Amino acid sequence: MPSTIVLNGNAAAAEAVKQVKPDVVTVYPMASGAEMMGHIASFAADGLIDSEIINMESGHSAMSGCIGASAAGGRVFTFAASQSLAAMHETLFIASSLRLPIVAAIVNGALAAPANMIADHADSMAERDCCWIQIFSENPQEIYDNIIQAYKIAEHMDVRIPIMVAADGFISSHSMENVIIEEVGEVAEFVGKFTPFQSLLDSDNPKTIGSRDMSQYYFEYKVNQLQGIENSRKVIKEVGKEFGNRFGRYYGFFEPYKLENAEYALVLMGSSTGTAKELIDELRAGGEKVGLLKLRIFRPFPSAELREALAGLTAVAVLERVLTPGSAGGPLFNEIRSALYDVEKRPSIFPYVYGLGGRDIRMEHFREIVKEMKAGQEEVVETGVEVKYVNLREAND
C-alpha cells in the first residue's frame, strides 16, 4: 500500500533514492539540500540501501565521481545546488557526452555575488546547453515522482542522457507537504534493473573512454549525441503515462491549468505555480478567461507541444526566476517566443523576471501581471518588449 507521509522536498527526494537504490551516491554539501544527503547517508548507515556513499571534497569531484561510477556500470545519484552546480559545469558536459545516465537532484539557488543560494533558476539555466534533460518540480510530491521517472528515462537505451531534477531551494526543498510514497516493490518494478551498456570493470573488454577527438570527428560526435536527447521526448511522454497508469499521477512536458478556452495565460516553472494557480481559480471564478501553463521539461524544450497549447491565445506572460543580462528576455521567454513565431495568429508575449534570490511572488503580483497583459492588448506590441521585474524594490525603498 502506498503511504501518505508529511515530508519536505529534501526528504521526499531521499525517499525516492532509497527506493531506486543507486549503487553509488556522491555527496558535497550545500545548505539547501544537505538534509537530503544526510537522509540518504542515514539509510546507508542503517543498512537500508547498499549504495556506496562518497563524501567528496568539492562539487566538481561529486560530479566527477558520478561519471566514474556510471562509466563503471553503476546506477548513480548526486545532488547539487547553486554554487556547487556551477562548480560542476565542465564535468556536466563530459557526463552527457559520455552518455552516462546519471540522475542529479538540483535544489535551485541563486549564484553569487552577493552570496544567497535561495530559490533562483540561474544555476540550472547556466547549464541549459550541456545536453542534460532538465525537469522542474513544483512540490515535494513532484520531486519524488520526477526522481523515480528520471531513472527510467535516463537509463532507456534510446536515451542514455543524464537528468537534472530541479526544485526551488528553501521553498520546495524545505516546505512540508503530504507526499504519497509508493510501495518499494512497485517502484523497483517500475524503474527496472539497470543494465549498463558498458563498464570499466569489464576487464575482458577493455575500452578507452573520453579519448581525444580533433576536428576529424568531434562535430559528428556532438551531433550524434543529440539523438539521445531528441529520443528522450518520446520516452519522457511514455514514462509519464506509464507512471500515471501505475500510480495515478500523470506527467507530460507541461501541466496545463484551466487553459481550455483561455485568452490569457501565465507560463512559469517551479514552486510559484502553486500561488499562480490560486489566482487563476480566483479569476476564473470571476469569469475571466485566464489559464496557466506550468512547464515541467525545459530540456529538451517541447516547442511543438507548447505551440499547440498556446497558439490560440491573445497574450501570454512568461515568468522566469533568472536574469539573462544583455538578452531580450530570459531563456524561457525566448524559447517560447521562438516556438510561436510560425503560428498564424501569434499571441503577444510578455517577459517577466521574478523571485531572484528567493524574493517572494504573491497573489497580488500575479494579479497585476494579468492586468498588465490584458492592458497591453489595446496597443500593438512590438517585439523586443522590455523585461518587467516583479516585486523589485524601487530606488530608496
Next chain:
Amino acid sequence: MISLKEMAKKEDLFVSGHEMCPGCGIPVILKIVLRTTKCPLVVSNASGCLQSASTNFPATSWKLNWIHTAVENAAGTMSGIQATYSSLKKQGKLPVDKKIKFLVIGGDGATYDSGLRSISGAMERGEDFVYLCYDNQLYACSGGQRSSATPMGAATTTSPSGNVLPGKLQPRKNISNIFAAHEIPYVAQSAPWIWQDLYKKAERAFETTGPAYLNVLNPCPSMWKAPANKSIEITKLAADTCVWPIFEIKDGTKVTVNYKPKKKLPVTLWLESQARFTHLLKVENNWIVKKIQEEVDKDWEFLISSENKNRTN
C-alpha cells in the same frame, strides 16, 4: 629483483602508435609500471600529454580499461569507479574473488596544481588506488608553461628569462611530502634511469591497501630543451645532483633514501644539461644558482635527517 629480460616478456598494456615526443619518459615509465601487477587495471587519466597523445580517436594505445574526464579530477573520477566496484561486490553483482587494481595517472600540472584537492580528498577517504605522477616539471601539453613543480630558475613560456627576471623565482612544491603528510601507507619518488627501483616501487604501490603515491621524474627533451637521446641520463644526473632524490615514505613518516650518490655533484651540472637553464649560467644570475644549490642541499639534508630519525626511533 626482476631482470630486464623477464620484464620484457610480460604483456605490454601500453602499445605503440601513440604520439609522444622523441625522448619522452612517459612510455618508458608506463611500460615499467604497468608490468608490475597481474591484476586487471582500470586507469583514470588526467588531461595532459599522456591522455592527449595516446588516444587520438579512433585509435588508442591502451589495452586496458581507461577513462579520461578532465584535468583536475582524475582522482575523483576514480573514486566513483571504485565505489561502483565496492557496491557491486557488496550486492553480489561482481564475483567476490574478482580483483581489479585502480591506477590514476596525471602529469605535474594535474597533480601539484589543479588536481591537488581531488587527490587529497581521495587520499583522506583512504581509497585503494595508486596515483602515478609523471612529473616533467611544467605544462608540456599546452606548450611549456610554469607549474608548481617547475624548479627555481627554469625558463618556461609563462616564467621566461628576460632582462629583469631569471625564469621561475620560486622553488618547486614538495608534493611527495605533502602526500606523505596525509599519512597514506606509501609514497615513493623514483625516475626512469633506476628502473629496478621504479619497478619495485610500483609493485609495492599496487600491493599496498589504501592510497599509494608514485612521483616519477619524467624527462621532457622538447620542453627542457635537451637532446632526446640523453633523456634517461639526465634523470640520473638529477639523482646525482640530489635535485631529484630517490626515496620512499611509509605510513607518512618512515623515510628510506634508496639512492645516495657516492659523490654528490653540483647542481650546475644538472643546469648545464638543459637549455631551459642556460640563462642561469650568465654571471649576473650566479645568485640564483647559489640559491638553487642551497635549496637542493636543504631538501637533501632534511631527507637524510628524516631517514636517520626513523632509524633512531
